[in-house]
Structure formats: C-alpha cells, structure tokens
Amino acid sequence: MEFDPAEADLSLASLFAGWALADELQRRLAAEGFADSRFADGVVFQHLVVGPVTISTLAEKLGVTQQAASKSVADLSSRGYVSRRPDPADARARIVVLTDRGQAVIAAARKHRAALDAELRRALGDDQVEEARLLLVDVINHLGASPSLRARAVRPPR
Numbered sequence: 001m002e003f004d005p006a007e008a009d010l011s012l013a014s015l016f017a018g019w020a021l022a023d024e025l026q027r028r029l030a031a032e033g034f035a036d037s038r039f040a041d042g043v044v045f046q047h048l049v050v051g052p053v054t055i056s057t058l059a060e061k062l063g064v065t066q067q068a069a070s071k072s073v074a075d076l077s078s079r080g081y082v083s084r085r086p087d088p089a090d091a092r093a094r095i096v097v098l099t100d101r102g103q104a105v106i107a108a109a110r111k112h113r114a115a116l117d118a119e120l121r122r123a124l125g126d127d128q129v130e131e132a133r134l135l136l137v138d139v140i141n142h143l144g145a146s147p148s149l150r151a152r153a154v155r156p157p158r
Contacts, residue, residue, distance in 0.1 A: 010139070014136060014139070022039050024116060025039075025109060025112050025113060025116065026038075026039060028108075028112040028115075029105065029109060029112065032108050032112075034104075034105045034108060036079045037079075037081075037105050037109075040156070041081065041105075042109070042154075043062065043154060043155065044058070044062070044072055044073070045081075045098070045106055046152045046154055047061045047062070047152060048082065048096060048097070048098045048102070049106060050152070052085070052095040052096060052097045053095060053096055054087055054090075054094065054095055054096070055069050055070055055073060055084075055093070055094055055096060056069075056093070058073070058096055061152075061153065062155070063155060073096050076102070080099055080101040080102075081098065081099060081101055081102035081105060082096050082097060082098055082099060082102055083096075083097050083099050084096055084097075085097055
C-alpha cells in the first residue's frame with residue numbers, strides 16, 4: 001500500500017520535507033567536491049564554528065563519552081575536515097580545529113541552503129514558504145527546543 005505524503009500529519013510532513021531538503025543539500029555538496037560529507041557532520045561542526053574546543057568539551061557538548069567524541073573527530077580528521085592540535089593552555093589536552101576544507105564545506109552548505117530557499121520561494125511563492133518557515137519556528141518554540149538551538153546543542157532525536 002502506497003503512502004500519500006498529502007495524508008501525513010505535521011510531524012511526518014516536516015520530517016520528510018527536512019529529509020528531502022537534506023538529501024538535496026548532500027547531492028549539491030557532492031557535486032561541489034564534498035561527496036564524503038555527511039548530514040551528521042553538522043552535529044559536530046556546530047560546536048567548532050565558534051572556535052577550537054578540546055575533545056572533553058566537545059564530548060560534553062555532544063552528550064557523549066570522550067571516546068565517542070574522539071571517534072567522531074578521528075573520522076572527520078581522516079576526511080580532512082578537522083585537525084587536532086596541542087592545546088596552548090594545557091599541554092596534556094588536544095583541541096579540535098576546523099581545517100580549510102571544514103570551513104569550505106560549511107560555507108558550501110550555507111550557500112546551497114540559501115539557494116534552495118530561493119528556489120522554493122520562486123517555485124512555491126514567497127508568502128507560502130515564509131508561512132511554512134514561521135509555522136516550523138512556532139513549533140520549535142512551542143515544544144521548547146529553541147534554547148538548545150540557540151546554544152548550538154542540536155542533537156538527533158533519541
């Protein structure tokens with residue numbers, strides 16, 4: 001039996017729309033030379049765009065163990081998005097820093113998200129896209145998710 005997206009409730013419609021937008025963003029990033037980037041990389045990047053952090057701070061912000069944070073950092077490092085350096089404040093600690101490639105994938109993602117928004121506004125109408133965006137912001141606020149978003153503490157649902 002087929003699923004008709006027109007029958008989806010708000011939760012599913014917003015989830016599936018988000019997935020469709022994320023898939024299109026990943027397709028565009030791949031075409032720009034970032035085929036190895038993943039949607040989940042943004043969960044780590046959100047904590048690095050403001051500056052370098054230690055592995056322990058990153059683990060705390062991600063709500064994971066230091067071992068799990070180290071594994072994520074090792075993966076991002078192997079793909080050239082981050083590097084680890086000695087912490088100037090503590091010789092025993094290592095800080096995680098976005099590389100030029102890491103900065104570039106973030107800039108590319110921002111550019112493509114803006115382009116997608118503009119394309120949707122042209123195709124569906126400025127008013128309709130803005131109303132949808134504001135509705136989703138209202139849902140975020142109503143469900144109490146705004147503080148974690150403002151603090152860059154976005155985590156996938158459990």
